[in-house]
Amino acid sequence: MSACPHRQRELADRENVFLDTAQALIQRDGLLNLQMSRxxxxxxxxxxxxxxHFASKEDLLVALATRNxxxxxxxxxxxxxxxxxxxxxxLAVALADLMVMRDKPEYFRLTQFVWSDVVWNAASPDSRRRSLAASAPLAELVDGIVAAARSNGDLPASVALEPQALTIGPWSLCLGLHTLAxxxxxxxxxxxxxxxxxxxKHLHYLLNGYGWQPLFDPADDTAVDAQVERICKAVFGTACPAPSPQLLTSPETSHA
Structure with a gap:
């Protein structure tokens, strides 16, 4: 009976070795130069x-992006x-994402690559299913904010979208702007x-469109910056994320 947990730990440790090595090679040589043999x-x-452990390079990349x-x-x-x-x-969720961008810009570059049809569609169904299941807790946390807003009246009943559908709007906005950046x-x-x-500012315009209370004027840059600073300190105990010097580096050419 004790051999099974030991074997599972051994497999998990070895899988992490492969993923750590892949991450290091990507940082050194770039995504497009990654080879299974290396x-x-x-x-x-x-x-x-x-x-x-990984039936293809695509499966390995999906697993690595999921871990990140x-x-x-x-x-x-x-x-x-x-x-x-x-x-x-x-807004704090969006700021959490920006903190990851600041500290680990290579994580987003890998996600961009993995979510392309070239990689995602080439990965095995089991690999994609494991990835979606592993990331479900993130979606549940954000969906919970929407459910709370609807319950306490911050979000009007006239917004008929279910939480899982409504959060696709802010998610798409964040993902799209990060991609352009x-x-x-x-x-x-x-x-x-x-x-x-x-x-x-775009998130505020979107939330205003939902009628999400309290409404906020995104045209006031000073108020926007002050709010971001206050939320970052209250939630994360840190200053708001500053743009990374690597933020505007192309994912195809970057080795970071």
Whole structure:
């Protein structure tokens, strides 16, 4: 009976070795240069052993992106369970994402790559299913904010979307703006200014459209910046995220 848990730990430890090695190679050589043979060689395992864990490079990349995504759970939980207004808790989730961008920009570059149809559709159904199941706690935390807002009257009953459907709006906005911000010069060409402030302003316009109370004037940059600073200190005990010098580096060319 004791051999089974030991064997499971052994497999999990070996899988983490493969994922750690892949992450290091991506940071050194870039995503497009990642090779399964190099992962096996650097991990000091036979390539057949690597394929016992991951049937393809796409499966390995999905697993790595999922592990990186789960590193956000603590920040998301702090944002979602903070006893502040529900609207500000939604903003805190977006700020948690920005903190990850600041500290681990390579995580988002990998997510961009993995969520492309070239990688995601080539991964096995089991790999994709495990990824979606593993990231479910993140979605549940955000859905819980919407449910609380509806329960206490912050979100009007006229917004008929279920929590899982409503949160796709803010999620799409965050994901889209992050994607544009990582394309060198894209937002500069549109004179967009600070992408962090722009994201928060767009989120406020979206939440105002939902009628999410209390309404907020996103045109007031001073008020937006003050609110962001206050939420960051109250929820995370830190200053608001500043733009990373790597933020506008192309994912195709970056080795960071």
């Amino acid at each position: 992962i096996a060689e650097r991990s000091r395992y036979a390539i057949g052993t690597l394929y016992q 995504c789960l590193s956000r759970v603590d920040l998301f939980r702090r944002a979602a369970l903070w006893p502040g207004p529900t609207r500000e808790r939604m 990582h394309v060198d010069g894209m937002l500069d060409a549109h004179a967009a200014g600070d992408p962090h402030r722009l994201l928060i």
